[in-house]
Amino acid sequence: MLSKIAKPIFFILILVALLGFINSPTALLLGFLFTFIFSNPYLKQSQKAIQILLKVAVVGLGFGMFIKETLQTSKDGLSLTFYSIVLTVAFGIILTKWLKLDRKLGHLITSGTSICGGSAIAAVSPVINADGKTISLALGVVFLLNSVALLIFPPIGSILNLTQHQFGLWAAIAIHDTSSVVGAALSYGDEALKIATTVKLSRTLWIIPLSVFSMFLFKSKGQKIKIPYFIFLFILAILINSYEILPAVISSNIVLISKRLLIVTLFLVGTTVSFSDIKQTGFKPIVLALSLWIFISIFSLVYIIYQ
Template sequence: MKNENQTKKSILDKTITTREVIFMFFVVLCLSPLISPPIALLMGLIIAQFIGHPYLNLNHKATHILLQVSVVGLGFGMNVNSALKAGKEGIVLTIASIIGTILIGIFLGKILKIEEKISYLIATGTAICGGSAIAAISPVIKANEKQISVALGTIFILNSIALVAFPYIGHYLNLSETQFGMWCAIAIHDTSSVVGAAGKYGSQALEVATTVKLARALWIIPIAFLSTFVFKNKDTKIKIPYFIGLFILAMMANTYLPFVQNFSHYITGFAKATLTLTLFLIGCGLSRKVLVSVGYKPLIEGIVLWIIISFSTLWAVLTWV
């Protein structure tokens, strides 16, 4: 009996070791130029469904750090003057879409009878910058783990679809790189998926999308302050996304310091690789348990909001940009 238990334990240990080896193989593969962001996300989803993430408890923290590193690194490939121009062009769309999305989201939550905090997190995640907004707003409104998981699951499911679908739609509609960059920065929730989709479309699309998206992310601060009054939690601290400041410094260094331009392409190459890895890890975190926990009502709210913001922004971009 003892030998039998030892044999079972040995087989289990080998299974766990094999899973870790497979996982690390895909991690290394994602850091190579062979894998594109959409493929990395798909590989992560396959790992989540059939093998399982061996380090799931570290996944959220890892993706959070890697995304920030990627965004700052991409700043070394951008020009301040071009970024300012893109930011000015996108500011009206940004303000209108944020306010409209949050109000519609609250209204849909009431109609569908979704928990108020879940509905609010989905609305702010859709309106601003996906998972980053949810992470910043959730402690302000004192959301619990289940409420946060449902909101994140909804956002990440739709992000996965957008990352793959948006470049094809952009090419089908013959959108210019500026138009596509503006559209995906506003219509795709998470910064990682915005950068992944825009990077696939072209370098100018990437520059416009990253600048507009990060300018949009700054709205976390006023929305977080507003949330403290809406949910009457004035004693909570608001987290400011400091990496946006580092992104701006990276852009300035690349624009005004000639010696930085000599090696900036190495930094941006590394940033694109870490972004691909980030998307792989996001896919790995979308297990069956996460997908089931979302439920159909929050998913309906997320889909309706996403369709509204996608079509209205696309119309605005085609009309004005």
Template structure:
């Protein structure tokens, strides 16, 4: 931590202002990183802040809309996860990327970015540098997607529902999916968040499969994303007890603002050194798999 770390607290407070968008917060974080302004102790809480924001967002979602999105998103998730994992493994072999790194990048692209990588890494017994390579590729592409996807969606005139599904399928981390949905619109935010969290549940079956086929696999290493259950509980609670609607609106607002804070922290943790360190082939694998996934899923959703 350096003597300019107090600026983090200023920006975090700034993130709670209504005119500060997720994209703005992410850009500020990236600027902080490039200027060398860091606060390592705060970065440890990035994942926790994101998870809390998602749970709080559940209080502002209608149960009927969530069920509709869940039904339509299940089949898409099953198909896309299978195709992305298969395509990633094939591309990794063609580009001669290490097996573990390929599996990590493919899992991160297919399911939920850093969370999937963190869940899969102990199962396949990957090395620290392989985990770092995969995480850096995912984080960089997340930052690009958060800024690029809303622009593409607006240019193509995508509906809120189509954009929400597309973002949930083609963007890696939940943070950037939620951020892109928030930028595009309220309905897009609901659809994107719900479908993405359904995808996150696929960490469990994927982990079991990898543990079964991995020589050093350990089923006890599988970590369940418990915050997903809390997100679902928040939705059910808000719809079963509508008398507290005014409080739910405050919780939902706090969730959106906390998500903005999380994106600022994510952006401030990306460095040029890490980007260069990850290697050309890893980036080529990640970018190619991401572009193919985004283009193919958009084609299927809009045809």
């Protein structure tokens, strides 16, 4: 009985998200509930759709930004980005040894926590020759914390009276995956969303030096480094908007559609969670990921408030 109604409910919920009837945390929770009750009937398609929709939506958000403000935001977040990545990676290496955790699993979790979640794990895993199980475990742990962050960061930001600028910067640094970053910032405000998206994408470019570092750390040779090319489309969208190549009404509608696509993406993210994988992970990888997440969250928050 459940299998018969799963597919229509799946598409109804996507439509509800697309029409803007729910916000990003609600979309994620509905995704969790759906996969818990029914299980995702389109799991592989959803995983592919997440990657495509996220990139399309992020590029679309560029049509609501201006190059001058974007460059200033990137400049403001540069030092914090650098310090947070270096310190988190160093802390991750130390904790992995201390916990006696599998070295490759520890490095993938550290990479995902320090830069951009699943994207960093996907980029670094072939460089260090990680197997499928190790990649899945790392993704499961990081994904779990991403989901928690999306739900708790906006309330914490409100309790601490963080400004839109402060919250956007904090979300971009302390939340791992781009989907959760933009989801949390979207629920906090438009300015927070612009800042979080800009800083997060500039942070994503650090995948390249991290991959090179990983090559030396694991003595890998002849491996290709994945470059997140869609970031250049995001920059192009900002330039198009800055020079008013498109009418304002078109640009604003592109941004609106992009925000709706982000909500759909977060619903799909919730439907792809694997509770069995997370359960099989054990406590050590979760201890590592949680420790790194707490560290980067507190460090970045203190830095932002007192800089």
